[in-house]
Amino acid sequence: MTSQENSALQWPRIGTVVGEASTGSYSFILRSLEGKLGDIVATKVEVPVSSAGGRAVATVWGRITSIERFNPFFPAEAAQELANENIRLIDTVLSGSRDHLEAKVLVLGVTLGDESAADLSPLTYPVKPSAEVLYPPAEAVRRLLTGDDGKPSASAKLHVGSLIARDDVGVHLGAxxxxxxxxxxxxxxxGGKTVAARRIIRELMDLSYPLVVFDPHGDYLGLYEKRELFKANHIRVLYPVIRVRQDNLDVISDLIDKMGKQLTDAQQQFYLYLLNSAQVKDGETAASFISKMIDHAENVAMKKRHKGKDGAELADELSDTRPATINAVKRSLQFVRSNLEQMEANNGRLRSLKRFEGYEFAEMPDPWDAPDDIVAPGLVSILYLAGYDHLNQSAIVSMVLEALFAHRSTLQDLIPPFQAVVEEAHNFIPSRQEGIGETPSLATIRKVITEGRKFGTGLILISQRPSRLDETTLAQCNSFLVLRLVNPKDKSFVRSVMENLSESDANILQAFGRGQGIVSGQAVPFPLLVKVKFDEDLVSEALGDENFIEVAKSWVPKTRKAANSEIVQKGLAQAGQGSQKATKAKETGGSRRGRRGGIKPDF
Structure with missing residues (x-):
């Protein structure tokens, strides 16, 4: 008898198997108050181990998925009589203490002897009715979950929290x-999705793993506020400003493709004429350069109208260009410029709020020309997208991920492997019903999530509306952390993309408290009910829950004139800082030029 088998005999007995048992589940009568929903339990069974008639005693591991309580000595008719006559149970001869607790168990697998969870095998022979059900000690369950014998593991683990039923058993994900x-x-x-995401981000930061966080609402800016807790990491808060140089003019094409309308062949020809004709000033904003293109288009249109008059001259290649083509290209450019200017102004106003005093926002480096300023060991780059509408946010995420993934997929060793965190993922990878035509990030994320494993580009997708997510993309995720869900469509969708989520697990989703959920997939040996650890020291003082009742009571409005003046002054100050940074980048960035050429993937 092995040491594990011998110790298992000393495990507390909490019940007895009853009824029909299969290789996937069984039921047992539970001793009162000796087990809870989600508990890991074990039982012994003799199983065949060879075709020659060999046998062995195996440990069958399972998880309690439901507990039903009934009293055969207290029928419903008696309860009805007590209720109708207003009689207390104590005044009758009926028994109220003969309750039966019947627990249903989902079989997780079987181990032989001293095998760990790494050797967990399917059960091929059902447990025996009348078999004892055991309550393993915390150390045995920990050994089962980690797949080792308490020795330091060669593979890194991310501590998420503990089992809901047992706070003495930690839950770790395979990094x-x-x-x-x-x-x-x-x-x-x-439901606690941001708390869970912060927990995993923190664990990855402890490993100095590079992180890029796309933050539409500022949920993760608190990491910068608490940066003193992460001495080994460098946390940057970036805001998107797209600048152009002579060697990256195709960024304008990206903007039109993702924000504007697709150009026809004739329109594309005129657009390229404008692109090559406008004089670029290295470091100027895309909006500024697009204005030059629009001015040149208007000049061409004017010459078209006055052709042959007043000495107006027109380039030979424009002789067949129709006014409708010119106007279509100009409208597309105007739409992109208007979007950029408005969204950059909105983002600037948000960054200037009083709550962000002490924050140092930096302009986003060019992901094509300076990817190592975004991705590096120990670097956490938080891209603050607040103030940008859905289309612009999607376009920015698409462009940044395309560039970073291209650097990884061409294996030029400019940046290390990294993890991208996409908050509000339903806005970036929507389902067909949500209108995928106006979401350029969908195709990009599909590409990354399909091929990223080969090139060290991982994704963490976070969403509060699973049913609005693109099913093809979500199905590529090999691990899931699902917390409280109430919407029937969301629960049904989650079950359709999670192969090993049982019906009983799906039914419990709506009963979870904040921070409680199911973790499933390749990062854990089998589905687990988990209580996510709450990192209280990461709660932001600037971005916490605001008491709007008190704010409204003490509200003292500014005059419109004063408010507008303050916005203008802050906008001018930020514009000046951006110009200085662009000039500095131009002076020091020469060695980085030329990296982009020839590596853009076919998205």
Whole structure:
């Protein structure tokens, strides 16, 4: 008898198997108050181990998925009589203490002898009715979950929290599986998805793993506020400003493709004429350069109208260009410029809010020309997208991910492997019903999530509306952390993309408290009910829950004139800082030029 088998005999007995048992589940009568929903339990069974008639005693591991309580000595008719006559149970001869607790168990697998969870095998022979059900000690369960014997593991683990039923048993995710095979964190509003994401981000930061966080609402800016807790990491808060140089003019084409309308062949020809004719000033904003292109288009249109009059001259290649073509290109350019200017102004106003005093926002480096300023060991780059509308946010995420993934996929060793965190993922990878035609990030994320594993580009997708996500993309995630969900469509969708989510697990989703959920997939040996650890020290003082009742009571409005003046002054100050940074980048960035050429993938 092995040492593990001998110790298992000393495990507390909490029940007895009853009824029909299969290789996938069984039921047992539970001793009162000796087990809870989600508990890991074990039982012994003799199983065949060879075709020659060999046998062995195996440990069958399972998880309690439901507990039903009934009293055969207290029928419904008696309860009805007590209620109708207003009689207390104590005043009768009926028994109220003969309750039966019947627990249903989902079989997780079987181990032989001293085998760990790494050797967990399917059960091929059902447990025996009348078999004892055991309650393993915390150390045995920890050994089962980690797949080792308490020795330091060669593979890194991310500590997420503990089992819901046992706070003395920690739950860890395989770091390798998270960064290479993608993770989805799904929960309704208030379910704790941001808390869970911060927990995993913190664990990755402890490994100095490079992170790029796309933050539409500022949920993760608190990491910068608490940067003193992360001495080994460098946390940057970036805001998107797109600048052009002579060697990256095709960024304008990206903007038109992602923000504007697709150009016809004739329109594309005129657009290229404008692109090559406008004089670029290195470091100027894309909006400024587009204005030059629009001015040149208007000049061409004017010459078209006055052709042959007043000495107006027109380039030979424009002789067949129709006014409608010129106007269509000009409208597309105007739409992109208007979007950029408006969104950059909105983002600037948000960055200037009082709550962000002490924050140092930096302009986003060019992901093509300076990817190592965004991705580097120990670097956490938080891209603050607030103030940009859905289309612009999607376009920016698409352009940044395209560039970074291209650097990884061409294996030029400019940047290390990295993890991208996409908050509000339903806005970036929407389902067909949500209108995928206006979401350029969808195709990009599909590409990355399909091929990223080969090139060290991982994704963490976070959403409060799973049913609005693109099913093809979400199905590529190999691990899931699903917290509280109430919407029937969301629950049904989650079950359709999670192969090993049982019906009983799906039914419990709506009963979870904040921070409670199911973790499933390749990052864990089998589905687990988990209580996510709450990092209280990461709660932002500037971005916490605001008491709007008190704010409204003490509200003292500024005059419109004073408010407008303050906005203008802050905008001018930020514009000056951006110009200085662009000039500095131009002076010091010469060595980086030329990196972009020839490496853009076919998205």
């Amino acid at each position: 390798k599986d998270i960064v290479s095979r993608h993770l989805a964190i799904l929960a309704m509003t208030g």
